[in-house]
Amino acid sequence: MTPRRSGSRWPVALTRERARPEGIRSRPDAWWLAVGTVCFGAFMGQLDASIVTLTYGSLGTEFHTSLAAVEWVSLAYLLTLVALLVPAGRLADAHGRKLLYLYGFAVFTLASAACGLAPSLPALVVFRVVQAAGAALMQANSVALVTTSAPRERMRTALGVQAAAQALGLALGPTVGGALVSTLGWRWVFGVNVPIGLVALVAGHYLLPRTRTRTPVAAFDWAGLGLLAVATTGALLGVSAVSGLPVPAWGVGLLFAVAAGAGWAFVARQGRSPAPLLDLALLRVRAVAFGLVGALSGYLVLFGPLVLVPVVLTARGSSELTAGLVLTALPAGFALAATGGDPLLPHSLTDRGRCVLGAVLFTAAVAVLAAVPPAVSWLVPVLMVTGMGLGTFTPANNTLIMGAIPARASGTGGGLVNMARGLGTALGVALVTLALHLSDSRVQAAGSRWSALILVGASVVALVSAWLGPRRAEQGPVRTR
Known part of the structure; x- marks a missing residue:
């Protein structure tokens, strides 16, 4: 073989998905190995979302800047992530979901290392934008890889495990972040991503399946x-x-x-x-349209209490440690229901029925938040029930959405799901913050009451979207040209 031909192999190798080893591909639990690998990204995405806010004080002190400036460390990441989720999913449908997932993890890991070494706040913000681009490639493909790896009858279970991994990252974020910032410093909040990312890259190379169905695109929009x-x-x-x-x-x-x-x-x-980024025919499928509304509303309810509970409890004299421990009941309930609820519920209960049941649970729970003055003694069970309702609702909701999207467009569908989650996260934090911001110390109770009512409103929207959703599985056609 000539050197020229040998050299020409590099571009091909960089754009080709590698098959799993035969010993892994032939295992009956191969799909579980793939789902477990995707959970690395699900865990890291939520850990990173909940851990970075704990660095604000240290960043302001080290870089001698204001809180408003430091907030761009989170804001730049969120803006980039939400903007790129659908395009990343579209590219993955065309070029391979495993390929772009692994590239996303590589970019995320390298950018995390760069964030930990950032010499200035502007440099850190730039590295966070790059990190978000890698996260978009990961998150847009995570749901797609789960749904295309798992047997159709186990899709809801697989999505529940992936959702539980997200909840675990969310639950551990404040604890891990606080420990890292107080002992090793803020740079290790980003540095902790590097060893996990390296393990995930190796696991993904060997355990994730190649893309079987693709939607070629002539030109990128x-x-x-x-x-x-x-x-x-x-x-x-x-x-x-x-x-x-x-x-x-x-x-x-x-x-x-x-x-x-x-x-x-x-x-x-x-x-x-x-060659559209988003085939609008997907949004005309009832399961997709109502499902995305439900996904956005559910994540608004999930993230709203993360702002509300610490503010309310610390204002009433509780310590930050107490507030953090109380708050873990929410993701703990989510993880419990997402992983253990499926075997306990009747097999005859449809995905729509599970969505309705979960929405009823968390609607009732957040209604208690709005009706009763907050106290540690009852907040734990209320947050636990809220999490369990969301853990029942979310896997069934995602199953209805992804089940209505053809496999060749699963990357785009996964991007839509995660975009809805990202918008719900942003709205949950922003709307609750707004309600608290508009109140002062004399009417703090009124601010917390309005915040809780916002969560009640979002819960009702999720319940209505579940009730109006399809009574049986749908399959949505994708436009071809």
């Missing part, structure tokens, strides 16, 4: 990507601004106007583009 990025960025910045970000009133209005205009232009472009 860069204009559509730009419009989507402007729409999501404008909307999230607008929500953050009304919840306390220092932006004048006219600026907030402009952000929402730009977001609405870019969103309209994005939808119009996708309808006429020969």
